[in-house]
Amino acid sequence: MERVETRTGGMAAIIDVPGPGSNVARLRKAKGWGQDRLAAASGVSKSQLGKVERGERALTQGVAAAVARALGLPLDEVLGRAPVPPRSEESLKALHAAVRRFDLPGGPAAVPVPTLRAGLAEMVALRGDADLAAVLAKLPGLVVGVQSHAHAVGTPEAWAMVTQAYSAVYWLAARHRWMVLADLAVTKQKIAARQADPLSLAIAARDEAGVHLNHGDYGDGLGVVERAIAQVEETATGRSREYALGMLHLRGLTLAGRARERGAADDHIARAWALAERFDAEANRYGIHFGPENTAVHVIATSGDLNRHQEAVSIMGELVRRGGITLPATRISPLHMNLARSHVTLGNRDLALEHLEKAWKLAPQLAKVHPTSQEVLRVLTSRHKRSNPRLTRLAKLADVRF
Template sequence: MLEEAEEIGRRVRRARLRLGMPQADLAAALGKTQGWVSKMERGQIELDRVGLLNLIASELHVHPNDLIGRPYNSSPAENQWQAAASAILRELRRYDLTPVFDGPPRPTQQLWQETTRLHRLRDAAANVAIMEVLPDLFRETRALAEVSTGHEREEAYAIYAVCCKFAHTAAHALGHPELVAMACERAAWSARQSADPVMPAVADWMRVWDMWATADWDDALALSDKAIRSVQQEYERGDPLAVRAWGTLQLRAAVSAARAGRRAEARDRIKHAWTASGRMSQTESPPVYDRHSLTFSPGNVQIHAISVALEMHEQRRALSINRRMHPAAIEALPNSRRSHHHMDLARAWLWDGNRDKALSELEMAERIAPQLIRNHPIARSTLRSVVYTERTSTREKLRRMSDRFHLDG
């Protein structure tokens, strides 16, 4: 684990030297000292915030995955998802060619039911399983769009767009930037072919996530607002799906603002999301099927408030928010979100100096969604920090005891 931190530092150094960039120039761009950059390149400082990692990658003109070595080296069995990812890419590349599908495709009503399986897999953070399901579903959905007309054809494109979203989420979690980019492009294309007024905003929601990789915080905010405006009328009318999208986009904007250093705006965006979650509870009776697969609830707003506080390095504020949270709000969230929440709490406790609680939260996160946590750079960074600090502390205790015992004499 500690060697991984050193390798990340070496990758940063190689990328910097490839550009002929002095340490002082990189430090100035990051708002850090040259000494900080030097320590980071020697693996002595963890890149424990996504925003910071992405900013460094942006300044060095590389993808963040190039610095942290994702996809991580795993066993052959754990690498089988890459075959499914290649199959998905093949389907996305031939989006405007005649589909290759044997037999008549099922109607959209049945294909929407297939997406409920993807919802369950996403909630469980079973990203490899999502990858394995998608190639056939892409083929069948595209075949249906080719042979149908009218509303049925529009719904086929809506399903295709939702499948792109699932591919996008799984590719982000597993570390496949080519599939991330392709899924985002095809989601925008298919959203335009659908008659769903919210679907283009969902595609923009995906694009905002991708803009974070290149530290384009201002563009991410501008795109979030563009998407928010596109569903504003439906939001004001209280359409449940529009309310979900509007609120989720505010959370995207909150994270973007936090990473841009705009503290006041980040908090305002969280307040807007709270307003949307209140409207959702008023309008969803009976509950509406979330065909766009947007996880949005009061609990989700709360855990985003914690993430935003951590992006601004306000760990005590994050822990204070957590103390005020009702456990039921967390338990109601899918495993993917609950696991990410415990990972954030691990970071908060570590920064606050409590290694035991940090490790406990990280263990909880792994129990809930092991695949997600083992592939997440921040979880790995947090664990490395715990291990390094523990070793340093143990060495210091042994040194002091050695002095007391006069072992050097």
């Protein structure tokens, strides 16, 4: 927690400014290191570290991963894990119990297949709305139901449903940075996918690479992506092949961008754009989108990771000129977070606040736990020189005390 003194109406006030970047100084000092030592060990300049620690610059997840490696800490300790809301503790316990039963046949009475399919469709919709609380509440029963069905009938279609349910488990865990659960989810997802179909395998690989992304192991994640791409090119055909390759390249460009591997990022970007041009509308499988819009959303985020902030702003402008975005809140809210990060880096705090407000309006639960949202709010709050009702409102929503 960083404490920043400001003046409002002539009176001094202390603002508690939480956010991943505020953890850097605390963790560094706990290890007994100065900024010089951390800069040398992480490959991040002392100037940049100082700005991050003072709340003058948002901590990116790529820099956070470098800091975590240097300090010998897991990435989620630097970024911070989202707490479990008290009213959701029982649901999380039930979800862990459902995951533990993955290999055990039997269980509750069989759930009709149409009911299971309806539950999976509802889960896709809840993910789209970024309703994290509802996803957590409904996932345990859904996981138990599809697992029992798959053990009973053993068909590829049944195991594909298990794969889809575990993709939702991974999504939920990754959003909160509950990495033990995320690791378990992709392990089970991959086992189920091997008994399902090539597309399920590709989505499982995409989520497995996502776990490496969330741990900051970008090189390993890229290895998973490249292996999966080769497998899809050998086994898949038609529209499913184009979709699978596209969403894998989106994961690849994100990983490469976080790793600051510009050549690899640009290669994945070019391939993703080429595939996206074959889609007139966004394809949606398991709640995972691919098409022109989601490609643009990912490229905007990666442009920010590569310090191409003006390029990110320009791509957004082109999206608007083409008629806007039809993607669900789970994709549009992070888009606005990343645009807010680019604008705050470019020095336009008003536009940064505007985009951050849009992110919160679209998906408040997601914005509250997302590290980019937390960091942009931390920087805006640290830099503000006078009372700003809009910023005050966001700070209250985020539990930042004025």
